[in-house]
Amino acid sequence: MGDVLSGLATGFGVALMPFNLMLVLLGCFAGTLIGALPGLGPINGVAILLPIAYGLGFPPESALILLAGIYYGAEYGGRISSILLNVPGDSGAVMTTLDGHPMALKGEAGRALSLSAVASFVGGTIAVVLMSLFGPLLAQFAVTFSPANYVALMVFAFASLASLVGKSTVKTLLGALIGLMLATIGIDSNTGVARYTFGLPDILAGIDFLIVVVGLFGMAELLHLVEQQVSGKLKTLPVDKSFVRWADLARTKWTILRCSLIGFFIGVLPGTGASVASAVAYGTEKRMAGAEGQKTFGTGDVRGLAAPEAANNAAAGGAMVPMLTLGIPGSGTTAILLGALLMFNIQPGPLMFAQRPEIAWGLIASMYIGNVALLIINLPLVGLFARMLTIPQHYLTPLIAILAFVGIYSIVGNPFDLFMITWLGIFGWFLRKLDFSLAPVILGFVLGGLFENNLRRALSISGGDWMILVDNWKSLLLYALALLVVAVPVWMGRRARKMAEADI
Amino acid sequence: MADRIFAGLLLLVTLAYGFIAFTIIKAPFQYDPLGPESWPQILSVVAVLCILGVLWKPDVEHLNVAGRTWFRLGTMVVLLFAYAELYEPLGFILSTILFGTIVARMLGAAWIRAGLFGLGAGVLGWLLCVEILDLNLPDADLLAQAYSLSEGTI
Numbered sequence A: 001m002g003d004v005l006s007g008l009a010t011g012f013g014v015a016l017m018p019f020n021l022m023l024v025l026l027g028c029f030a031g032t033l034i035g036a037l038p039g040l041g042p043i044n045g046v047a048i049l050l051p052i053a054y055g056l057g058f059p060p061e062s063a064l065i066l067l068a069g070i071y072y073g074a075e076y077g078g079r080i081s082s083i084l085l086n087v088p089g090d091s092g093a094v095m096t097t098l099d100g101h102p103m104a105l106k107g108e109a110g111r112a113l114s115l116s117a118v119a120s121f122v123g124g125t126i127a128v129v130l131m132s133l134f135g136p137l138l139a140q141f142a143v144t145f146s147p148a149n150y151v152a153l154m155v156f157a158f159a160s161l162a163s164l165v166g167k168s169t170v171k172t173l174l175g176a177l178i179g180l181m182l183a184t185i186g187i188d189s190n191t192g193v194a195r196y197t198f199g200l201p202d203i204l205a206g207i208d209f210l211i212v213v214v215g216l217f218g219m220a221e222l223l224h225l226v227e228q229q230v231s232g233k234l235k236t237l238p239v240d241k242s243f244v245r246w247a248d249l250a251r252t253k254w255t256i257l258r259c260s261l262i263g264f265f266i267g268v269l270p271g272t273g274a275s276v277a278s279a280v281a282y283g284t285e286k287r288m289a290g291a292e293g294q295k296t297f298g299t300g301d302v303r304g305l306a307a308p309e310a311a312n313n314a315a316a317g318g319a320m321v322p323m324l325t326l327g328i329p330g331s332g333t334t335a336i337l338l339g340a341l342l343m344f345n346i347q348p349g350p351l352m353f354a355q356r357p358e359i360a361w362g363l364i365a366s367m368y369i370g371n372v373a374l375l376i377i378n379l380p381l382v383g384l385f386a387r388m389l390t391i392p393q394h395y396l397t398p399l400i401a402i403l404a405f406v407g408i409y410s411i412v413g414n415p416f417d418l419f420m421i422t423w424l425g426i427f428g429w430f431l432r433k434l435d436f437s438l439a440p441v442i443l444g445f446v447l448g449g450l451f452e453n454n455l456r457r458a459l460s461i462s463g464g465d466w467m468i469l470v471d472n473w474k475s476l477l478l479y480a481l482a483l484l485v486v487a488v489p490v491w492m493g494r495r496a497r498k499m500a501e502a503d504i
Numbered sequence B: 001m002a003d004r005i006f007a008g009l010l011l012l013v014t015l016a017y018g019f020i021a022f023t024i025i026k027a028p029f030q031y032d033p034l035g036p037e038s039w040p041q042i043l044s045v046v047a048v049l050c051i052l053g054v055l056w057k058p059d060v061e062h063l064n065v066a067g068r069t070w071f072r073l074g075t076m077v078v079l080l081f082a083y084a085e086l087y088e089p090l091g092f093i094l095s096t097i098l099f100g101t102i103v104a105r106m107l108g109a110a111w112i113r114a115g116l117f118g119l120g121a122g123v124l125g126w127l128l129c130v131e132i133l134d135l136n137l138p139d140a141d142l143l144a145q146a147y148s149l150s151e152g153t154i
Helices: A002-015 A018-036 A042-055 A060-085 A091-105 A109-142 A147-164 A169-183 A209-228 A246-268 A274-288 A290-296 A302-318 A320-325 A332-343 A357-388 A393-412 A415-433 A439-462 A466-470 A473-503 B002-024 B038-056 B067-106 B111-132 B141-151
Strands: none
Touching: A002 A018, A002 A109, A002 A357, A018 A042, A018 A060, A018 A357, A042 A060, A042 A209, A042 A332, A042 A393, A060 A091, A060 A109, A060 A302, A060 A332, A060 A357, A091 A109, A091 A274, A091 A302, A109 A246, A109 A302, A109 A320, A109 A357, A147 A169, A147 A439, A147 A466, A147 A473, A169 A439, A169 B002, A169 B038, A209 A332, A209 A393, A209 A415, A209 A439, A209 B067, A246 A274, A246 A302, A246 A320, A274 A290, A274 A302, A302 A320, A320 A332, A320 A357, A332 A439, A393 A415, A393 B067, A393 B111, A415 B067, A439 A466, A439 B038, A466 A473, B002 B038, B067 B111
C-alpha cells in the first residue's frame, strides 16, 4: 500500500506540472471530439495523431499522457453521436445507441448525455483506482517471468484474441499472423541477417510502426468513410435543457458499479477492449432486470444507458493494466500506445514501475485528472460537441488524409513512406471488407519482436530443448487459461444452440 | 467468393514467404539454437493452415460495393498517390490546397466552399504545423527554384 501511495505521489508530481496538465486537458478535449465524430473511434484518432505527437519532440511521459488522454477521451465522446445521431461514434458505443437514442427521441437528450457522462466518469475512475491497486502487484509477480513464461503469455494473449474478437476465429488468428509476419521484415537483431527486404533500403530497419498504424487505421478508415459517404447531412437531435436527476443516479448506482467491474476485468484480458465489455455489461444488466426489464430495455431505460457507458470506460482503463505491467496490450488502441512507448525507447513491462516510475505513475495519475476533466468538460460543453457532429464528411475525409500525411512525412521526411501508408490503407480496407478485424494485426505487429525474441531466448537457455516451454507451473497455468478461453465460448455457443433448439 | 480470392492471393504470398524462410534466409554463423529463419518458418506453416481454413469455409460472398462506389474509391486512391507524388515537388501548401479542394469537391462540396476549405487547410496547416509546432514539412522546391530563377540569383 505504501508503494502505491508513494508511486501516486510521484505520478501526481509529474501529471500536475502545468505543461502536462495542459496536455491532459488538450488530449481529453481532442479525444472527446474525435470520439464524437461518427466513424472516427479512439483507435483511428490515436493512430492519426500519434506521429504528430511524436514529431513534436515532447518528453516521453508528456507524449504518452497526451495520447492516453485522447484514448479515453474518445471512449467518452463516443456516446454523444450514439445518443444524438443513433450512429455509434466508435465500436464501444454501439450498445449506447440502444437506450440512449430512444431517450433523446423522447426529448430527454440532455438527461441521457449527463447521465452517461456520470456513468462514464464512475466507470473510468473505478478502473484507475483498481489499476493503481493491482498494477504494481501484477508487475511484481511478472518480474519473475522467464522467457518461456513470456512465450506462454503470448500464446494466451493470442488465444483470447482469437476467441473473443471478431466474428471468425480463423480470420482473427490470420490477422494476427499477418501482423507477426509484417514484423519479421527488416534486419534480424540477433544475427544481423536481412529478412524480406528485397534490397529496398527504406525497409532495412523494418517497416516503421507508425507507418503500419497510420496505414491500417488512418488510411483504411479514410477509404471506409469514402465508401460509406452519405449524401446530405445527418440529422442530429437537439440538446435540450433536461438534466440528470438524483433519482436516476440512485436507480442506476448498482448497475454502474457492477458494469464498471465487469468492464475492468474484460478490459484486462488481452485483446478484448471496450466493445466486448459494453456488450457483456448490457446483456448482464438486461438479464438482471428481469421480466420488467425485458420490456423497458431498448426503449430508453436509464439502466440500459448507464451499463455500457460505465463498462466501456472501465474497459479502456483495464486495457492499460496488461500494457503497463506485462508489456502485452489489452486492446488495439493500447497496442498503439505500447508501440509509442517502444518508439521512445522505453520497454513497457514489469520493470517499468521500478525503472521509469515517472512514466508509469505519471500516466496513471494523469488518468485520475483526465477523468475529472472529462466530466467537467462534458457537462457544460456537450452542446458544442453536438454541433461538431454536423461537420460534413466531405471536409472530414480530406482532413484525415492531410493529417496522416503531415504526421508521417514529419518523422523522417521520406516520401516513400507516404506511398507505404496508402498501400497499407488499401490492404486494410480489403481486410475490413472481408470481416477481418484490424486490431489483431496491430497486436501481432507490436508483439512480433517480443514473441520471437523470447522464444529464441528460451531455447538458448535450454540449448534447443523445446520442453523448456512447458516445464514450469506458470507456463502450464497460462496454457491452461489459453485453452479455457478458447473452449468456453465454443461450449457456451453449443449450449445456447441446444437451448434454442429445445425451445422450438 | 471474395473471401476465396483474397485467401488465394494471401496463400500465394504466404507460400513465397515460407519458401524464402525455408531456403534463402540463413545466418553465416550463429550460436543460438534458433536462427533468423526459424520464426518465419513457424509463422508461414501456421498461416498456411489458417488460410486453408478460410478457403475451406469462406463466409464473405460479395464485397457489396456498387459500381459508382468503386469509382469513387478508385479516384480517391489515385488522388492519394498523386498527393504523395507531388508532396515534395509542389511543397506542402500547394499540394494540400489542390488535394483538399479536389477531394472536398469530389465528395460533394460546392466548388467555392471546396476551394476555401483547401486554401484554409493548406495555409492554416502550414502556419500551425511549421510555424507553431515546428514540424518538418516540404517547402516548395519547384516554386523556390522558379522564384530564384526569375530573380536571376542562381
